[in-house]
Amino acid sequence: MEPLTSPSTPHSSATALSDQPFAVALAGMAALAAAMGIGRFAFTPLLPMMLHDGVVTLAGGSWLATANYLGYLIGALGCMALPWVAPRARQVWHAARLARWGLVATVLLTLSMALPLPTVWPALRFAAGVASALVFLNVSVWCMVRLVALGQPALGGLIFCGPGLGIVLTGLSASAMVALQWPAAAGWAVFGLLSVGLCAAIWPVLQGVALPAVAAAAAAHADGRALPGQGPLARTGLTLAYGLAGLGYIVTATFLPVIARAALPAGSPWPDLFWPLFGAGVALGAALSTRTPAAWDRRWLLMAAYAVQAAAIALSLVWPGPAGFALGSLLLGLPFTAITFYALQEARRVWPSAGDSFPGLLTAAYGIGQIAGPPMVAWMLHHTATQGEGFVYGLAVAAAALVVGAVLYAAMAWRWPLPAQPVH
DSSP: OOOOOOTTOSSOHHHHHHTSHHHHHHHHHHHHIIIIIITTTTHHHHHHHHHHHTSSOHHHHHHHHHHHHHHHHHHHHHHHHHHHHOHHHHHHSOHHHHHHHHHHHHHHHHHHTTSSOGGGHHHHHHHHHHHHHHHHHHHHHHHHHHHHHTTOGGGHHHHTHHHHHHHHHHHHHHHHHHHTTOOHHHHHHHHHHHHHHHHHHHTTTSOSOOOHHHHHHHHHTTTOOOOTTOSHHHHHHHHHHHHHHHHHHHHHHHHHHHHHHHHSOTTOSTHHHHHHHHHHHHHHHHHHHTTSOTTSOHHHHHHHHHHHHHHHHHHHHHOOSHHHHHHHHHHHHTTHHHHHHHHHHHHHHHOGGGTTHHHHHHHHHHHHHHHHHHHHHHHHHHSSSSHHHHHHHHHHHHHHHHHHHHHHHHHHHHHSOOOOOOOO
16 A cells, blocks of 8 residues: 655655656546546447357346446445545545555456356446546546646646547457457456556556645635635536436447447448547547637537537437448547546536535436436337337437537526636
């Protein structure tokens, strides 16, 4: 267990790395690639392989996905509650330490999915969801606070390239495994070993407490004055809108390879490429988010991001061919983690004294949206004449959720406009 060190401790190689902005951003990127790109989303390209192997049914795959999303919700709720319920424990189990343990769990749980024990797979996917939430929230907090302290907050967007790069890597790897006729168990083993390599690169950087900026923000707002758009109503609106994003993307993100295989001719090579295209969009969008001017209202950016994702889903409905799926996958991924980056920035603006508790609440709301998606699709598949019809209904509901979320952001931005920036 690493010592509880301050980022300013001299003569420490780990501390020296944590004082380098690009090292911090790259470590965050690698951590999210392992916890999200592999720990959570490797299931999507491996699901068709598991179906082919006959080790799971489509309905069973939906419930495995749901178990993972439920774990993600529980992990987020735990992160939200810890600073309030056990503040002293939070000082010991600070962001870096929780993230490191979450990464260890991600490695072990991914490797365990290679075992021929289908009865324990739901528990493993649940635990992987908890681990993903621990890593996502704590790495995000640690890295973004460090980057603010180092005077490079815009580099925070690079952290969120991690899930996209992990998705690209796992998607292309799964495509190669399908071509080589590997079983899904081999895929889980390979991805587990890949996460070991990522964790080895992260370990020297992700150390020490990184919360002074949060404490400073809380002190700066200790007088209790709330600016327009910082009250309970604005916090509720942001939480609800962000939760809708969880439902909005999850149907496509979970079932994209299966939907594409059902819509395209048998033997088409395209279905294996749509998921990596989604990941490439995620990485590109996260990189572009680092160029967003700080003065731009994050609510309008979030509204635009939701509109792009809704359009991407609609595109796959009206143009169910290789070109439509490819463009839809890219557009769905483009704002995926940019939404998270902007929402976390907006969370700090709306409730600056909440520290990492409000981001935990947002992530929990997102998790609730995710949990609703796969069972909804499973119900629709059971109550429609064809599998394709069930997926159409599921995609339509997902797009509608994103439209509602976009409307909420527009309403908040209109109701509580940001003060005009001074001209220098």
